[in-house]
Amino acid sequence: MRAISVQQPWAFAIARGGKDVSNQPLPTAYRGPVLVYASLRVDLGACDSPLVLAAGWDPGDPLATIGAVIAVAAIEDVCSGAVLDGSCDCGPWADAEAHHWRLAGVTPLPRPVVALGKVGLWEPSATLVTEVRTMLASTAAGTG
Known part of the structure; x- marks a missing residue:
């Protein structure tokens, strides 16, 4: 499993608002599960974006935090069409x-898991992955 760092409020829009694209400066060959980490940097200009507001942006929501894993998803594909030749139909979230x-299969966590992240796609510690998996399992079992 890997983790991806995303600035708020975009991380919140992935976790709660149906944002199914993470805009990144580089492509990746990785496909599979990722922890969605709300980085310590915030895109303040995006907090009033119509897309973010339509996604239900709420600074009081626990998943609007920074410096924590707030969801799990899967990278299922990467589109480079917009960068290479302008041919892309990835929807309104695509830069x-x-x-x-x-991203597919996004599952918001019941509460954030505070962690130290890194820029871009990174390998989370085994302890962090276990904590997130345990939280999701206990939530699914109705004990979380």
Whole structure:
């Protein structure tokens, strides 16, 4: 499993608002599960974005935090069409000058898991992965 760092409020939009694209400066060959980490940096200009507001942005929501894992998803594909030749139909969340890491199966966590992250796609510690998996399992079992 890997983790991906995303600035708020975009991380919140992935966890709660149906954002199915993570705009990244580089493509990746990785496909599979990722922890969605809300980085310590915030895109303040995006907090009033119509897309973010339509996604239900709520600074009081626990998943609007920074410096924590807030969801689990899977990178299922990467579209580089917008960057390479302008041919892309990845939807309203896609930035025309970025590679679009398409996310599927997004599951928000019941509460954030505070952690130290890294920029981009990174390998989380085994302890962090175990904590997230345990939380999801206990939630599924109705004990979380």
